[in-house]
Amino acid sequence: MAQNVALVTGASSGIGEALARRLARDGRSLVLVARRADRLESLAEALRAEHGVEAHVLAQDLLQAGAVQAVLAEVERRGLTVEWLVNNAGFGTGGRFDQLPVEHELEEVRLNVEALVEFTGRCLPGMVARRRGSVMNIASMAAFGPMAYSATYGATKAFVLSFSEAIAAELRGTGVQVLCVCPGFTRTEFQEKAHIDASAVPGFFWMSAEEVADQAVGALGRDTVLVNGFMNSLATTTLRFVPRSLVARATAVFMKGRAA
Numbered sequence: 001m002a003q004n005v006a007l008v009t010g011a012s013s014g015i016g017e018a019l020a021r022r023l024a025r026d027g028r029s030l031v032l033v034a035r036r037a038d039r040l041e042s043l044a045e046a047l048r049a050e051h052g053v054e055a056h057v058l059a060q061d062l063l064q065a066g067a068v069q070a071v072l073a074e075v076e077r078r079g080l081t082v083e084w085l086v087n088n089a090g091f092g093t094g095g096r097f098d099q100l101p102v103e104h105e106l107e108e109v110r111l112n113v114e115a116l117v118e119f120t121g122r123c124l125p126g127m128v129a130r131r132r133g134s135v136m137n138i139a140s141m142a143a144f145g146p147m148a149y150s151a152t153y154g155a156t157k158a159f160v161l162s163f164s165e166a167i168a169a170e171l172r173g174t175g176v177q178v179l180c181v182c183p184g185f186t187r188t189e190f191q192e193k194a195h196i197d198a199s200a201v202p203g204f205f206w207m208s209a210e211e212v213a214d215q216a217v218g219a220l221g222r223d224t225v226l227v228n229g230f231m232n233s234l235a236t237t238t239l240r241f242v243p244r245s246l247v248a249r250a251t252a253v254f255m256k257g258r259a260a
């Protein structure tokens, strides 16, 4: 019989790694996907030793053509069934859009949006047929308004939020749960890789990847959208009453000079 697993993309660091650790603590076997094989291998070893779960490493650059299909073909070859899909791999870019290399912006769209849609689209039919499954999509607080100086990133996360809410409504009563997680500032490698200086963000806005992961796992099946943390929830609720043009200008003032 096929073994049920949770497949976590972007499990080599940050929120994805914390989610993998949290799911292993619950006794779930895992498929860990990202590019850095060494990081995935040591995480898998730790999860096997600490929680007695199976942890499969599939090192894959999800920007490569056919990558999602290759990962899922290998999952099938190993006799595994994706019961939980965690679409977490993603990155951000900071800077004025016209000054950023457009190829990298397109990669951002391909990873944050296309890979997520493809994993979801290829895993959902099986979940629906089995009347059992969970899809967790990691968006961001950036999903709730236009993000000047991180325009592509904000737009990709707005897509993830809208897409997740829509499929959650479609899948009601099928036994498949969808949760869109919207973290705020979280201490990971993200800001450094995005060349965003977030040092001016007050400490009370920041969360750890472990807190985000704990809340996300707790919210699945209860909520469709989770904004992590009280301050972030307050901020996104307030954003609903602010004209989008003002949000764009406010982010422009804050981000200018803070994004490379």
Ligand SMILES: NC(=O)c1ccc[n+]([C@@H]2O[C@H](COP(=O)([O-])OP(=O)(O)OC[C@H]3O[C@@H](n4cnc5c(N)ncnc54)[C@H](OP(=O)(O)O)[C@@H]3O)[C@@H](O)[C@H]2O)c1
Pocket (backbone or CB within 6 Å): 009, 010, 011, 012, 013, 014, 015, 016, 033, 034, 035, 036, 037, 060, 061, 062, 063, 088, 089, 090, 091, 092, 111, 138, 139, 140, 141, 182, 183, 184, 185, 186, 187, 188, 189, 190, 191, 193, 209
């Ligand atoms: N940190 C924050 O403040 C924050 C806030 C809101 C939302 N988020 C979202 O949370 C998610 C996780 O980010 P994080 O904060 O944990 O950052 P992170 O530590 O940089 O993790 C990103 C993960 O994505 C993987 N990844 C990147 N490019 C990839 C590719 N081409 N193929 C396969 N995997 C790839 C990375 O692994 P490899 O480099 O090994 O491939 C890494 O495991 C992202 O979707 C991000 O947008 C983060």
